[in-house]
Structures are given as C-alpha cells and as structure tokens.
Amino acid sequence: MTITPGAPPPAHHTPLALARGFLTGGVVGASLAALAVGGIIANAPLFAAGFVLPVVYGLLFFLTSAPRRAREAAAVPRTALAVIESLKAIGGESGDIPVRFELSVVPDDQPAYRVETTQDINLVNLSDYRPRGVVVVQYPSDRPWRVQIVKRPTPEWEDRAASARLDSVPEAAKVAAPPKGCAFGFILLLGLLFGAAAVALLFRGDLLNQDDATKSPSAARPTASSTSSTTVVSSASGTVTLGPGQSFLGKGELVRAVGSLTGGEDRRRALSVVVQERLLSIVFAPTGAHSKEFDPSALPYDRFPALVDQARSTLGIHSPTTWQIITDRLTGSLVVRVVVTGPEGTASLDADGQGNVVRRVPAG
Known part of the structure; x- marks a missing residue:
C-alpha cells in the first residue's frame, strides 16, 4: 500500500486554555499566600481558606468540564x-x-x-x-x-x-500532543504571582500591625525612669533593669517594676517571672497557654526578701555570691524557687503561691 505522510498538528494554545492556566495559577498562589498570611496574623478563617479554595476550584473545574468529557465519551x-x-x-x-x-x-x-x-x-x-x-x-x-x-x-x-x-x-x-510551550508556563506563573500578591495586599494592614507588634519603637528604644531604671517591653517579654546601688529586694521596687510591665486595663498574663538583684524578667503567655499562665501582679512580693534571706542562710551556702527567684507553674501549681550559688555549690528553696516554704535542697 502506498502511504502519503501527513503533517503533525500545529502546537498552539486557545485563549480559553491560557485563561484556564492563569486562573489555575491564581488559585494556587492565593491558596499558598492564604496559608502563610493566615498563619502569621493568626487569622483562622484565612488559614482555612488556603485549604478550601483549591478544593472548591477543583470541584468547579470538574463540573464545568463535565459536558466536554461527555462529548468526548460519546464521540x-x-x-x-x-x-x-x-x-x-x-x-x-x-x-x-x-x-x-x-x-x-x-x-x-x-x-x-x-x-x-x-x-x-x-x-x-x-x-x-x-x-x-x-x-x-x-x-x-x-x-x-x-x-x-x-x-x-x-x-x-x-x-x-x-x-x-x-x-x-x-x-x-510523527505526531504528538501539542507541547505546553513557554506561553502557557508564563501565564501559569503570572497567575500564581497575581494570586499571592492579591492576598498579601488585602491583608497588608494586618501584616504591618503584626510587624509593629513585634518590632515597635517602644520595644526598640529603652526608656529611663526617675529611679534610674531601664524598661524594655515587647510582645513576648519584658525586662526592668535597676541602676547601680539599687536592689529589687527594696521595699516596693518589685511591685512598681511589675506594674510597669503588666499595667493597663487588660493586664498581661505570664509564663515565668525571674528576679535577680537588679534585673526583673517576665515571659508573657501566648494565646492558648491557659494551663501554665498566671497573674504576675498576684505574687507574694512582700515575702521575697525573707525567702532570699532563708535561702542564703539555711542551705549550707556560707558565702553566697548570687541569687535569683524563678516563678512559674510549668508543673501545674505555682512555684516560687529561690536559687543561691557560692563556693559550696548551688542550693534552692521552693515556696508556694503564698510564700510558704514547701521544700529545701541544700548545697552538696
């Protein structure tokens, strides 16, 4: 049999195929951006939309292409x-x-x-x-x-x-399926970038507020008070440093310092409070840490000097060099732990939320 060779079909894209590629890229970009932005600004509906959007798009694509698939099956x-x-x-x-x-x-x-x-x-x-x-x-x-x-x-x-x-x-x-080509890939990438940019622009205010909350001018620039102390506050923690010749065991010093970090109508909850001679550090509780957080303003600060004195004199440290008080409720109940160090080693004393001693660990 004599054969007349045929020419392969031209590789081209219809406007509908290019539009579908742009829309697909847009959905992918918007979904990824929704997951990222929703996680950063803690927006649960936006984060969930990152999962739902591609599912809805896939379902719509399946439904709209059903007539074409039916025609192809019937041919x-x-x-x-x-x-x-x-x-x-x-x-x-x-x-x-x-x-x-x-x-x-x-x-x-x-x-x-x-x-x-x-x-x-x-x-x-x-x-x-x-x-x-x-x-x-x-x-x-x-x-x-x-x-x-x-x-x-x-x-x-x-x-x-x-x-x-x-x-x-x-x-x-030889004939083959028309190649995708550069045009389709470019349109797909353009749609992906457009979808991601659209989500970022819609929530740019929330993103800027989130950035300001973590890097606010007040957090970046320490302020000096009339008692020669330095206060630094951020969304995650706060510190107060006293000047030379001062101590947090002085009357009222701790109460004033804690109030400067947690004051206001909506008092901030804490995960831990650490007190040293001239340094106070508070780690604030994030959202969802209810089982481990506590009100730092409700601690028995009037008992702290006596607890430090007991730890320095009754735990076998004859020449204590440093001390610190660590308060947290990581084990369930609130614990005030006084730790002292000296040539003999390290010793600790534990007290409850009212400042009553419940445990001693002597040096050695």
Whole structure:
C-alpha cells in the first residue's frame, strides 16, 4: 500500500486554555499566600481558606468540564490499521505490563502518520505483538496521537489486519500532543504571582500591625525612669533593669517594676517571672497557654526578701555570691524557687503561691 505522510498538528494554545492556566495559577498562589498570611496574623478563617479554595476550584473545574468529557465519551473513535515499527516493555514482570509502541497508522480517508503510544499488555499475549506486525487501532478524530491498540477487533478488521501489507511512515510525519510551550508556563506563573500578591495586599494592614507588634519603637528604644531604671517591653517579654546601688529586694521596687510591665486595663498574663538583684524578667503567655499562665501582679512580693534571706542562710551556702527567684507553674501549681550559688555549690528553696516554704535542697 502506498502511504502519503501527513503533517503533525500545529502546537498552539486557545485563549480559553491560557485563561484556564492563569486562573489555575491564581488559585494556587492565593491558596499558598492564604496559608502563610493566615498563619502569621493568626487569622483562622484565612488559614482555612488556603485549604478550601483549591478544593472548591477543583470541584468547579470538574463540573464545568463535565459536558466536554461527555462529548468526548460519546464521540465515535476512528478505526484504522497500523504497523508496529518497534515495541519495548518499560516495566513490570507479571500480569499486565506497560509497553511503548511506535506505530505507523494508516487511516482509510486521511494521510498516514507515525506515533508513539504506551499501553498495558498482558505478559501472556506479549508474543502476539512483534515488529512489522499489523494491528487494529482506534483514536479520537481530533486527537490522533491518543492511539490505542484494539485487542479484540471485529472479524472484519481482524481479516483486514491479517491480509494487509503496510509500509513504514517516515519519522518526519510523527505526531504528538501539542507541547505546553513557554506561553502557557508564563501565564501559569503570572497567575500564581497575581494570586499571592492579591492576598498579601488585602491583608497588608494586618501584616504591618503584626510587624509593629513585634518590632515597635517602644520595644526598640529603652526608656529611663526617675529611679534610674531601664524598661524594655515587647510582645513576648519584658525586662526592668535597676541602676547601680539599687536592689529589687527594696521595699516596693518589685511591685512598681511589675506594674510597669503588666499595667493597663487588660493586664498581661505570664509564663515565668525571674528576679535577680537588679534585673526583673517576665515571659508573657501566648494565646492558648491557659494551663501554665498566671497573674504576675498576684505574687507574694512582700515575702521575697525573707525567702532570699532563708535561702542564703539555711542551705549550707556560707558565702553566697548570687541569687535569683524563678516563678512559674510549668508543673501545674505555682512555684516560687529561690536559687543561691557560692563556693559550696548551688542550693534552692521552693515556696508556694503564698510564700510558704514547701521544700529545701541544700548545697552538696
């Protein structure tokens, strides 16, 4: 049979395909940005939208493409003869294995062409397919590269395949699915950037407020008080440092310092309060830490000097060099722990929320 080689279909993109690519990129970019921005500004609905948006888009895409899939399923495929130029098993050792075929397809009413296709073939039937063998194939009329070998053709086509003698089609007539190309990739990337930027711009105010909360001018610039102390406050912690010659064991010093860090109508809760001779540090409780937080203004500060004196004199430290008080409720109940150090080592004393001693750990 004389074969007239056909030309491969042109690779192009319709405006609808490009618009769909831009929309897909926009949904992906907006979803990723919603997850990131929602996590940063603690916006639960926005964070959840990052998961919901692609699901909704996928469902809408499935519904809108249903008519096209129905038309494709209803279309009658073309049937033709093809000669096997080469075949190669590309995986599997039992049952159905994928085989890559290179075929010369010879339709009755169209130019012949060459195509590559992959199809699962049962290992038992693999010997039925050999180079230069003639087979019956089917393919959609508008997508000739989607060729599939008919494993059980009708008697008429089976007789035609048995008696046919087909020539090979030149490599120049090979057809394939239109490549995506640079235009589609560029449109997809543009949509992704547009979706991410849209979310960031919509919530830029919340992002700026979040940045101000963590790096506010008041937190960056320490202020000196009339008692020569330095106060530094941020969203996560606060410190007060006294000047030379002062001590937090002085009357009223701790109460005033704690008030400067936690004052206001909405008093801040704390995870820990650490007191040293001239340094007070408070770690504020984040959202959701209810089981471990406490009110730092309710501590028994009037008992702190006596607790320090007991720790320095009754725990075997004869020449104490440093001391510190650590208050937290990480173990469940509020604990005020006084730790002293000296040449003999380290010793500690634990008290409850009212300042009553409940445990002593002497040096050594």
